[in-house]
Amino acid sequence: MATYLFRKPSALPGFRLTLSIALGYLSLVVLIPLAFAFFKVSTLSLPQFVAAVASPRVVASYRLTFTAALLGALINAVFGFIIAWVLVRYAFPFKRLVDAAVDLPFALPTAVAGIALAALYSPNGWIGALLAPLGVRVAYTPLGVFVALTFIGLPFVVRTVQPVLAEFEREQEEAAACLGASRWRTFSRVVLPAIVPALMTGFALAFARALGEYGSVIFIAGNVPMASEITSLVIVTKLEQYDYAGATAVAAVMLAASFAVLLLVNTLQWWLQRRISRASRAVQARFPSAMAVEASAQ
Template sequence: MTAAVARPGRRLVQPSILPGFPLAIGITLAWLGLIVVLPLIALALRPAEIGLSGVIETLTQPRVLAALKLSFGLSALAALVNAPLGLLIAWTLTRYAFPGRRILDALVDLPFALPTAVAGIALTAIYAPNGLIGSLAAQAGIKIAYTPLGIFIALVFIGLPFVVRTLQPVLEDLDTEVEEAARTLGATDLQRTTRVVLPTLFPALISGVSLAFARAVGEYGSVVFIAGNMPLKTEIAPLLIVIKLEEYDYAGAAAVGLAMVGAAFAILGVVNIAQNALVRRGRA
């Protein structure tokens, strides 16, 4: 066994059990730098062409503000709806055995497997006024496709697997003996759910909701077909970036993209702080 190395004026340094750490950390940092850091730096530098005043002017345009509000607002709403829906599906797939469970479990991954454009076309065909569900809704005076409601449905569709797949491993590892102990002590089903199960699931649930939100904010292919793409009404921010690129307004597109990245980082930072607080509270 290798002894810890003592250095004058320093604490004992325990050698790593795994060999090759310098090479591993070097490859990790280089890969992340090329794939993540450099694109973000380029995104941050490109708006400098139009200056701070140009960036502010771009981001305060009514069309840009409407697109950002629509994308972030509907993404947050879809992620919140996916929270109880994903929890219910994960609970059903984990705790119950029934015919067709494996098929249902595989269907959860369908939004992952489908190309986003195919998903958008399929959703549009279903929810359009002449579609299977859209025609029934039209008879009740409800229009789904080419409205914010259609965008919301598409975002729920693509975000649901993130919540389900994040919760499933936690539910599978959850010790049922704790629930049985609570039952023995006289806890009702509601008390066992709210005081035993849910506190354990909250950190994973927040992670799943965060992933669903992050995916929804940047979603393009599955939304652009069902959105209708009407400026100030159903135009999402990713589509507006594409439009600016087609107009050769690269600095303006980068400014909108940078605003989306900044807002997403801020929201996810708050979510991570809340998640860590819940974890520390659970350990206390």
């Protein structure tokens, strides 16, 4: 049966050829460079590895990078969903312009984004001048790192949630309203379960992207060791000092952390989808006549 499925007519070449091309390209672009990174780490002894990845300066960069990335991804999960909701559900002037503006962090070079953010939030910048009398400093502080990581992570959430909202059937909301459900109950019981997997994917992508960000952060962070220095800058500093093994060791830790986050999110998505499928089957078993009417209406 499996052989028959693989031999079905297709617009692309056969399964074996396309699989070989896919695995070869994936290995060349992703797997081989990552394997070399871990091979370089293997040249260090265990005490040397621990000294490279657990020094006070590196640990402080971990703390700042992971905290700012997590907070930025959480903020983007909330406001990215709101932006996606507005873009999908409402028509308003300059909607296409707003939709295109979401992709600016993708299109802008990271260095340009960092310079723009530093100029905007510096004490004499447009926003920084308004915050200075309140005693709030953004540029050249850890708060600037948070702002930069939030800026580069927003498109991941919006572009992940937006197509799911566009394909969501509004008849489900109307049915819940007809049955007497409040707006909050309709949102929490009907809309939210359908978009949670996409929202988690956007959150994970934004978080993983923020962990490795460099260009947009160094211009606004201040780069003070033990205070506003991110892990990416620590890696670059080690490379400039010809400490290739130490830089690779820190990079391997960040790579493992990013992979763990993506694996955790994918596992949660799988669990949520199974739970949603079970709930759907339970509803169909409890109300078979209503489901049959809905199917016939469609």
